[in-house]
Amino acid sequence: MVSGVPEDLDDDHVPSLVLSLAERKASAVAPRAGDAVIVGCDSLFEFEGEAHGKPTSAEQAVGWLRRMRGSEGVLHTGHCVIDGSSGAKVAQTTGTVVRFAEISDGELDAYVASGEALVVAGAFTLDGRSAPFVRGIDGDPGNVVGLSLPTLRTLLARLGIEITDLWAS
Numbered sequence: 001m002v003s004g005v006p007e008d009l010d011d012d013h014v015p016s017l018v019l020s021l022a023e024r025k026a027s028a029v030a031p032r033a034g035d036a037v038i039v040g041c042d043s044l045f046e047f048e049g050e051a052h053g054k055p056t057s058a059e060q061a062v063g064w065l066r067r068m069r070g071s072e073g074v075l076h077t078g079h080c081v082i083d084g085s086s087g088a089k090v091a092q093t094t095g096t097v098v099r100f101a102e103i104s105d106g107e108l109d110a111y112v113a114s115g116e117a118l119v120v121a122g123a124f125t126l127d128g129r130s131a132p133f134v135r136g137i138d139g140d141p142g143n144v145v146g147l148s149l150p151t152l153r154t155l156l157a158r159l160g161i162e163i164t165d166l167w168a169s
Contacts, residue, residue, distance in 0.1 A: 001029045001032060001033065003024070003025035003026075003028040003029050003040065004028060005021065005024045005025045005028050007021060007042065007053060007054075012051075014044050014046040014051045014074075014076050015076050015078075015093040015095065016093075017044060017051060017078075018042045018043060018044050018076045018077060018078030018093055019078035019080070019091055019092075019093045020078070021042035021078055022040045022041050022042045022077075022078030022079055022080040022091060023040065023078070023080040023089070023091050024040075025040035025041070025042060025080070026038045026039065026040025026080040026081070026082050026089070027040070027080075027082070027089075028040075030082050030084060030087075033084050034084055035084045035085040036084045037081065037082070037083055037084060037156070037159075037161065037166065038080075038081065038082040038084060039079070039080070039081050039147070039152065040078075040079075040080040040081075040082075041077055041078060041079050041080070041146055041147055042077070042078050043075060043076065043077040043078075043121040043143075043144075043146050044075075044076055044121050044122070045073055045074070045075050045076075045098070045121050045122025045123075045124075046073055046074045046075075046076060047064070047067070047068055047071070047073035047122070048067070048073070052064055052073075052121065052122045052123070053121050053122075054118065054119060054120060054121060054123075055117060055118055055123050057118075058112050058113070058117070058118065060123075061112045061117040061118060061123040062108055062109065062112050064122070064123050065103065065108050065111070065112070065117070065123055065124070065133075066105075066108060068100050068122075068124075069100050069101070069102055069103040069108070069133075070100060070101070070102045071099075071100055072097055072098060072099040072100065073097075073098055073122070074095045074096065074097055074098070075095065075096050075098050075121070075122065075143060075144045076093055076094070076095045077093065077094050077095075077096075077143050077146060077147070077148060077151075078091065078092075078093050079091060079092055079093070079094065079147070079148065079151050079152060079155060080155075081152070081155040081156060081159060083159045083161065086159075088159050090155045090158045090159055091155070092151055092154070092155055094139070094140060094143045094148040094151045095139065095143075096137055096138065096139030096140055096141070096143045096144050096148075097137060097138040097139060098122075098124075098134055098137050098144060099134070099135050099136045099137065099138075100124075100133060100134060100135065101132075101133050101134070101135040103133045107133070111129055111130055111133070114129050116128050116129050116130065117130070121146075125144070125145060126141055126144045126145055127145050149163075
């Protein structure tokens with residue numbers, strides 16, 4: 001379910017911001033979800049102390065990627081889980097260090113022209129066309145894509161739910 005929560009960058013501390021956004025998204029969906037387990041997430045890329053969500057233009061994406069090439073930053077994802085049957089809520093932020101390759105201007109321009117950079121936090125993702133531009137990570141790759149399954153498992157356990165309980169038979 002789409003939460004409809006605006007992704008305002010109203011906090012300078014990126015881990016707190018993504019956690020707040022994840023909690024707001026999960027809480028907005030909970031009243032419509034009945035007894036379901038609700039998972040809300042939000043991701044931002046922190047580079048040189050600045051939060052990078054989805055770029056607002058191709059020019060902004062190119063500028064970010066040119067600054068990030070050959071460098072590293074941290075992709076933060078806020079996770080919030082609500083047990084719809086009890087109303088209990090738990091939340092946690094997970095960070096993954098992302099190291100970028102030296103990317104040529106031609107590669108950057110072609111990538112941004114693909115449109116992918118405009119729909120992902122930080123203008124990149126590990127599961128798309130920008131994957132070859134990431135030379136390494138320290139942490140959970142799923143977190144960079146938007147959902148850390150190890151974090152989800154931990155949060156579910158704090159609610160007394162085993163992740164295997166959610167598997168369809």
